[in-house]
Amino acid sequence: MEPLSPEREKELQELESKLGVSFLNKNLLNQSLLHSSYGHEKSLPDNERLEFLGDAVLKLVMTEYLYNKFPGYAEGDLTKIRATVISDETLATVGKKINLGAYVLFSGNEIKSGGQKRKSNVANAFEALIGAVYLDSGLGRARDFINELLRGEVETVSKAGYIRDYKSAFQEFAQKSKHELPHYRVIKETGPRHRRVFWIEVKLKGKRCGVGRGANKKEAEQRAAAMALKRAKGGEKKKETTKETTNGGLRALISNVRKRINLK
Numbered sequence: 154m155e156p157l158s159p160e161r162e163k164e165l166q167e168l169e170s171k172l173g174v175s176f177l178n179k180n181l182l183n184q185s186l187l188h189s190s191y192g193h194e195k196s197l198p199d200n201e202r203l204e205f206l207g208d209a210v211l212k213l214v215m216t217e218y219l220y221n222k223f224p225g226y227a228e229g230d231l232t233k234i235r236a237t238v239i240s241d242e243t244l245a246t247v248g249k250k251i252n253l254g255a256y257v258l259f260s261g262n263e264i265k266s267g268g269q270k271r272k273s274n275v276a277n278a279f280e281a282l283i284g285a286v287y288l289d290s291g292l293g294r295a296r297d298f299i300n301e302l303l304r305g306e307v308e309t310v311s312k313a314g315y316i317r318d319y320k321s322a323f324q325e326f327a328q329k330s331k332h333e334l335p336h337y338r339v340i341k342e343t344g345p346r347h348r349r350v351f352w353i354e355v356k357l358k359g360k361r362c363g364v365g366r367g368a369n370k371k372e373a374e375q376r377a378a379a380m381a382l383k384r385a386k387g388g389e390k391k392k393e394t395t396k397e398t399t400n401g402g403l404r405a406l407i408s409n410v411r412k413r414i415n416l417k
Contacts, residue, residue: 155197157183168256172282174298176289185285186278188268190260200281207284210292211239214299223311237310237318238303241372244279245272247302253278266348273368319378323355323362326385332357335381337374340364353377 157165157179165182169175176182185203192199215238219231226234237243248254254269257278268274287295320335327335341352353373354364362384365376 155195164256168251168253171251172298173301174286174290174294176285178289181285181289182282185281186257188257188259188263188274188278190263190268191258194260200278203281203284203288204277205284206287207280207282210287210295211280211283211299214292214296215239215303217296218300219307222307233318233321234307234310238306240318241273241276242375243303243306243310244276247306248275248279253282271368272372319375319382323378323382323385326382327357330385335362335378337377339370339373355381357381 161183162179165176165179169182181203184198185200185207187197187199189199189201191197212235215235216231219226219235223231223234254275257269257274259268259274283295283299286298323335327333336356337353338356339351340354342349343352344350348368350366350368351370351373352364352366353370355362355374355377363377363380363382365373365378365380367373367376
């Protein structure tokens, strides 16, 4: 690992202050913020191994936290909450709040392509940061770090009626409506190999219900499901409104007839 420049040391100290952590090994913190493009360009170890470790630590800590926080919740409910809280979407949201992307080092080409703001990059750096905290200070400190940053997300996700996993929500809708399960299919891929953009459609009973676009298949599927769910619920409301209007019109007609024949 190359020596840290005074400017880089200052940036890392600023981030430590934001996070409320202090690293004994500043090089470990710095490595957690080295994108693979930068590592390849400079022939330095990047953050992918730390990301792998951080992902495992995050899953363990969040499982423990949810197990203790919601003693009355079934395993299925806990799994849904955990999946949403540790998703790239959530981690990127939290990472953006602390402007994490600004501290990650990218290659020149990655910066030009918007790498600092790309959700997957921010989420991956967040997990790598967790891995670095774990190696530098142990599981206890990593647990405090994770719970502090994600506690608010747990509160939001656990609220009744909250939806972020649109794919699961649309599947539940289909099952309740006695339809077959939704079918997802890639209909188009664009962009260079290292920055592919996927277009995915979702069908129900052979009919297209929604289309989604994303930097990976999971993201595109979620967006397709969100569109399908919105359309499905909109269709239900329209049916209810039509039914109410029809019933109201029928009641008005009966009332007029009763008046004409002098019935009370």
